[in-house]
Amino acid sequence: xxxxxxxxxxxxxxxxxxxxxxxxxxxxxxxxxxxxxxxxxxxxxxxxxxxxxxxxxxxxxxxxxxxxxxxxxxxxxxxxxxxxxxxxxxxxxxxxxxxxxxxxxxxxxxxxxxxxxxxxxxxxxxxxxxxxxxxxxxxxxxxxxxxxxxxxxxxxxxxxxxxxxxxxxxxxxxxxxxxxxxxxxxxxxxxxxxxxxxxxxxxxxxxxxxxxxxxxxxxxxxxxxxxxxxxxxxxxxxxxxxxxxxxxxxxxxxxxxxxxxxxxxxxxxxxxxxxxxxxxxxxxxxxxxxxxxxxxxxxxxxxxxxxxxxxxxxxxxxxxxxxxxxxxxxxxxxxxxxxxxxx
Amino acid sequence: xxxxxxxxxxxxxxxxxxxxxxxxxxxxxxxxxxxxxxxxxxxxxxxxxxxxxxxxxxxxxxxxxxxxxxxxxxxxxxxxxxxxxxxxxxxxxxxxxxxxxxxxxxxxxxxxxxxxxxxxxxxxxxxxxxxxxxxxxxxxxxxxxxxxxxxxxxxxxxxxxxxxxxxxxxxxxxxxxxxxxxxxxxxxxxxxxxxxxxxxxxxxxxxxxxxxxxxxxxxxxxxxxxxxxxxxxxxxxxxxxxxxxxxxxxxxxxxxxxxxxxxxxxxxxxxxxxxxxxxxxxxxxxxxxxxxxxxxxxxxxxxxxxxxxxxxxxxxxxxxxxxxxxxxxxxxxxxxxxxxxxx
DNA sequence: TCCAGCGCCGTTACCGCTAACATAGCGCTT
DNA sequence: AAGCGCTATGTTAGCGGTAACGGCGCTGGA
Numbered sequence: 080x081x082x083x084x085x086x087x088x089x090x091x092x093x094x095x096x097x098x099x100x101x102x103x104x105x106x107x108x109x110x111x112x113x114x115x116x117x118x119x120x121x122x123x124x125x126x127x128x129x130x131x132x133x134x135x136x137x138x139x140x141x142x143x144x145x146x147x148x149x150x151x152x153x154x155x156x157x158x159x160x161x162x163x164x165x166x167x168x169x170x171x172x173x174x175x176x177x178x179x180x181x182x183x184x185x186x187x188x189x190x191x192x193x194x195x196x197x198x199x200x201x202x203x204x205x206x207x208x209x210x211x212x213x214x215x216x217x218x219x220x221x222x223x224x225x226x227x228x229x230x231x232x233x234x235x236x237x238x239x240x241x242x243x244x245x246x247x248x249x250x251x252x253x254x255x256x257x258x259x260x261x262x263x264x265x266x267x268x269x270x271x272x273x274x275x276x277x278x279x280x281x282x283x284x285x286x287x288x289x290x291x292x293x294x295x296x297x298x299x300x301x302x303x304x305x306x307x308x309x310x311x312x313x314x315x316x317x318x319x320x321x322x323x324x325x326x327x328x329x330x331x332x333x334x335x336x337x338x339x340x341x342x343x344x345x346x347x348x349x350x351x352x353x354x355x356x357x358x359x360x361x362x363x364x365x366x367x368x369x370x371x372x373x374x375x376x377x378x379x380x381x382x383x384x385x386x387x388x389x390x391x392x393x394x395x396x397x398x399x400x401x402x403x404x405x406x407x408x409x410x411x412x413x414x415x416x417x418x419x420x421x422x
Numbered sequence: 423x424x425x426x427x428x429x430x431x432x433x434x435x436x437x438x439x440x441x442x443x444x445x446x447x448x449x450x451x452x453x454x455x456x457x458x459x460x461x462x463x464x465x466x467x468x469x470x471x472x473x474x475x476x477x478x479x480x481x482x483x484x485x486x487x488x489x490x491x492x493x494x495x496x497x498x499x500x501x502x503x504x505x506x507x508x509x510x511x512x513x514x515x516x517x518x519x520x521x522x523x524x525x526x527x528x529x530x531x532x533x534x535x536x537x538x539x540x541x542x543x544x545x546x547x548x549x550x551x552x553x554x555x556x557x558x559x560x561x562x563x564x565x566x567x568x569x570x571x572x573x574x575x576x577x578x579x580x581x582x583x584x585x586x587x588x589x590x591x592x593x594x595x596x597x598x599x600x601x602x603x604x605x606x607x608x609x610x611x612x613x614x615x616x617x618x619x620x621x622x623x624x625x626x627x628x629x630x631x632x633x634x635x636x637x638x639x640x641x642x643x644x645x646x647x648x649x650x651x652x653x654x655x656x657x658x659x660x661x662x663x664x665x666x667x668x669x670x671x672x673x674x675x676x677x678x679x680x681x682x683x684x685x686x687x688x689x690x691x692x693x694x695x696x697x698x699x700x701x702x703x704x705x706x707x708x709x710x711x712x713x714x715x716x717x718x719x720x721x722x723x724x725x726x727x728x729x730x731x732x733x734x735x736x737x738x739x740x741x742x743x744x745x746x747x748x749x750x751x752x753x754x755x756x757x758x759x760x761x762x763x764x765x
Numbered sequence: 766t767c768c769a770g771c772g773c774c775g776t777t778a779c780c781g782c783t784a785a786c787a788t789a790g791c792g793c794t795t
Numbered sequence: 796a797a798g799c800g801c802t803a804t805g806t807t808a809g810c811g812g813t814a815a816c817g818g819c820g821c822t823g824g825a
Binding site: 135136138139148158164203204222227309311313314348368380 | 476478479480481482483485486491501502507508510511514516523525528541542544545546547564565568585651652653654655656657658673683684687691709710711712713714715734
Binding site for chain 1: 771772773774775776779780781782
């Protein structure tokens with residue numbers, strides 16, 4: 080192993096490799112990118128020198144020169160939701176051997192933060208952007224429109240997208256759940272969810288849910304909202320509170336599985352007959368539920384699939400010659416579990 | 423030679439803003455970076471033009487010219503572990519107003535993937551690298567040593583780091599748990615954990631745990647390992663399996679809280695007296711536990727704090743003039759919960 | 766024999782921005 | 796009136812790569 084000749088702390092450049100291997104920088108560049116014709120002897124000489132020096136190419140310079148960046152920006156609201164890591168894993172799986180690489184940004188459900196994160200990402204000129212939701216600030220939307228790269232808005236299809244859209248209809252998911260519950264004979268229905276006004280998908284589910292109830296001549300008997308804290312614990316507390324306040328409730332619809340699981344545990348602890356006396360349902364299909372004493376009714380949000388499809392659009396766009404604007408609506412499947420009465 | 427007139431789809435550059443506002447590119451650059459003296463009138467003219475055009479600076483070019491990149495690489499094994507998102511949130515909180523931005527890479531506990539991710543990251547010349555664990559391939563370690571930027575290895579202090587290290591001693595954590603269990607009078611102790619050979623921290627905890635038992639003249643009565651699937655469910659299944667196989671067990675030590683929670687639920691479902699007949703303990707202090715019927719004994723791994731400190735080192739290095747090599751060992755606190763007998 | 770064609774490699778001109786150094790204009794001192 | 800120190804702005808020369816093109820030596824068919 081030879082050492083870099085001059086200042087050992089100076090970062091290595093193509094020139095160092097070129098000098099070490101006795102060929103031009105251009106040839107080194109060709110070898111390292113596997114592009115263009117290079118003889119086997121030269122190739123090996125160069126690779127040997129690069130490895131010996133410990134050369135790591137400078138993608139900044141490369142990207143500037145070639146106007147190509149192998150990064151895909153992924154913007155999501157949160158990491159603590161379990162849902163988003165799964166979407167991410169779908170994305171990276173699909174991107175695996177395309178040479179593209181996801182770069183993540185988190186907004187904490189704040190539109191302003193989203194705008195800032197998007198700006199930061201676009202300033203690195205990624206090859207594409209995947210962003211959760213259809214609701215953005217005007218500025219953010221304008222940036223997406225002018226980005227000049229494929230944009231995929233994910234999770235939600237209830238609205239108008241900038242470019243491509245992959246997701247499910249949360250409105251219809253809520254509606255379908257309402258229909259199922261009503262069909263099972265429940266009549267006094269409560270909703271428990273987060274207080275976050277920026278969680279548009281939870282809001283749309285609730286709207287669809289109410290719509291479904293209305294179609295059967297029903298309306299929500301009671302509601303309970305929370306913010307922050309351990310979701311499981313909050314689920315317990317809220318369940319206790321709402322059942323104390325409105326004892327006539329015979330069904331509880333939770334905006335996510337985590338608080339639903341808390342509610343289920345509370346009911347079981349307190350000897351409440353589920354699903355006889357009270358039925359329960361959540362949303363998301365997290366595999367946490369598999370370990371619960373009883374399986375909570377839920378709806379799968381197709382998270383991995385959404386990630387895959389979105390990545391596929393980004394990766395495929397150049398090849399397929401598509402101009403964009405696809406809308407892919409996935410169908411969530413209802414998993415009745417053990418917490419809705421069988422009719 | 424000047425560029426072709428005005429292709430509306432051509433990405434904007436400093437020159438466009440400079441022409442639109444009638445000053446030089448340099449002045450525009452100064453305004454947008456808030457650096458150097460610019461008169462208020464000029465500043466406003468430039469900002470107005472930039473906004474009107476929807477200009478987004480090209481950080482690739484900027485980084486190349488200034489040899490400065492506001493990115494910090496963060497390399498972690500997994501996102502589905504709950505632990506890592508929390509570390510991440512500590513990092514981003516600390517980096518919030520330093521102008522630095524975390525960029526994440528996931529290795530899935532694969533050393534080869536770690537090497538690849540690290541290479542990719544370094545090729546973007548980040549200002550620092552935060553990487554989980556002390557165990558890396560030789561190549562990866564060499565890259566870290568030659569990166570020329572601060573490196574912080576996190577989570578674990580049981581070993582030798584490349585540069586700075588922030589974490590807890592998993593060996594001592596295991597040892598301390600063993601001492602507590604022995605002191606509470608348990609004598610037939612089983613271990614349940616993951617099969618992953620690359621999860622060095624879990625391995626070190628187990629080693630420390632065995633050491634603690636040995637100090638009291640004890641050894642593990644039985645062990646059970648799993649891989650993949652819903653951790654909660656696996657916890658149930660493994661608990662059932664190990665208790666069937668070794669009914670004399672009076673304590674179960676789980677390698678993480680999730681399977682511990684599964685075990686706890688199984689015990690409660692099956693009418694097993696916890697902590698009288700069997701004691702239980704996990705590891706991590708995930709807030710999921712707050713919602714369980716009984717609070718599982720666990721040990722907090724200082725996740726957010728680790729993230730904060732690591733980010734602080736990266737962000738502070740230039741200011742503090744430190745050359746690196748700090749080792750910060752945090753003290754995990756044992757939370758006895760309700761699943762260990764009181765003595 | 767000649768030259769088109771190919772494999773291989775080098776030269777040149779940038780990519781979009783910024784560090785570093787000029788420079789122009791101003792008010793003030795001496 | 797010349798000189799000084801400012802502030803506000805412009806000019807020049809890269810940063811480390813890559814696209815595009817050109818050139819050389821060799822081969823083989825006309």
